[in-house]
Amino acid sequence: MNQYLDYIMEQLEKLMAIDSPSGFTKKVTDYLLEEYARLGYSAKRTVKGGVIAEAEELRGFIPASQLRTGSPFEGLIDQEIEVKILEADQKIPKVYGRINPLKITKEQLMNDPSIHFINEESFTMHQSILASDYFKNGQVLIQNPASILPVKYLDVKEGMQVLDICAAPGGKTQLISSYMQNTGKVIACDLYEHRCQLIDQLMKKCGNTNVETKVNDATKVSFEEESFDRILCDVPCSGLGDLSHKPEIRYHLKPENIDEIIHTQKKILEVSSSYLKKGGILVYSTCTLNKKENSGQIKTF
Numbered sequence: 001m002n003q004y005l006d007y008i009m010e011q012l013e014k015l016m017a018i019d020s021p022s023g024f025t026k027k028v029t030d031y032l033l034e035e036y037a038r039l040g041y042s043a044k045r046t047v048k049g050g051v052i053a054e055a056e057e058l059r060g061f062i063p064a065s066q067l068r069t070g071s072p073f074e075g076l077i078d079q080e081i082e083v084k085i086l087e088a089d090q091k092i093p094k095v096y097g098r099i100n101p102l103k104i105t106k107e108q109l110m111n112d113p114s115i116h117f118i119n120e121e122s123f124t125m126h127q128s129i130l131a132s133d134y135f136k137n138g139q140v141l142i143q144n145p146a147s148i149l150p151v152k153y154l155d156v157k158e159g160m161q162v163l164d165i166c167a168a169p170g171g172k173t174q175l176i177s178s179y180m181q182n183t184g185k186v187i188a189c190d191l192y193e194h195r196c197q198l199i200d201q202l203m204k205k206c207g208n209t210n211v212e213t214k215v216n217d218a219t220k221v222s223f224e225e226e227s228f229d230r231i232l233c234d235v236p237c238s239g240l241g242d243l244s245h246k247p248e249i250r251y252h253l254k255p256e257n258i259d260e261i262i263h264t265q266k267k268i269l270e271v272s273s274s275y276l277k278k279g280g281i282l283v284y285s286t287c288t289l290n291k292k293e294n295s296g297q298i299k300t301f
């Protein structure tokens with residue numbers, strides 16, 4: 001795509017201005033050159049301090065047939081929408097806040113003229129949310145509106161037993177607990193102790209008292225069968241739907257990595273489903289647009 005070529009050239013131009021590049025900068029430069037060549041174009045290499053000082057600026061339309069095999073968009077969306085997604089991925093993302101209903105209401109926040117609500121829970125702020133007293137006091141969190149949707153689909157009720165199997169850093173866990181008004185129990189799991197500690201810290205800050213964290217490998221059986229009313233499987237993924245927030249994905253993700261991720265996702269879904277009570281709800285979610293990780297997993301489940 002011409003937008004993609006523009007992006008590559010913009011990044012190369014930025015790298016050209018670096019006199020003493022780091023090893024990471026050199027790796028990024030090499031990656032961009034490889035992408036440029038893969039799309040059928042050539043680039044001149046003049047080394048200055050280990051980075052590119054000159055590149056041939058060839059722009060033009062790149063047909064869909066030249067996209068890497070396994071593109072997350074291939075056969076899923078038309079080219080016009082694909083361009084819009086790629087354009088959005090290059091922009092600095094907006095920072096959204098989300099109210100913590102345990103500590104503050106929408107009506108209370110609406111009295112602040114710097115806050116603009118986009119729905120019942122999410123808002124933007126004319127100043128830094130992170131620097132605000134609201135955030136420091138646990139009255140609001142940083143959370144994209146799209147991240148709230150999996151929790152809404154869970155349809156949790158007060159007094160339920162809920163499992164958040166891949167919970168860190170804990171934003172969805174906090175919302176689940178809040179919807180339950182600190183009743184019942186929410187088990188929040190992660191593979192690493194330090195990430196469970198992050199969840200604990202967030203719950204303490206936000207006033208959530210019905211959450212228990214557990215260091216756990218989600219691919220292995222760890223709980224009794226049919227022991228939870230609701231289960232959230234917000235699984236590890238390629239992140240191809242969130243490149244504006246995670247631009248580093250462009251530089252290290254390879255097709256073979258996605259194959260490994262798909263295997264892990266499948267195992268997590270299979271194991272977690274055994275914990276669900278009859279009549280319960282399990283929500284499987286990712287932040288990718290790769291259909292192999294989304295609809296593909298559901299079809300084979």
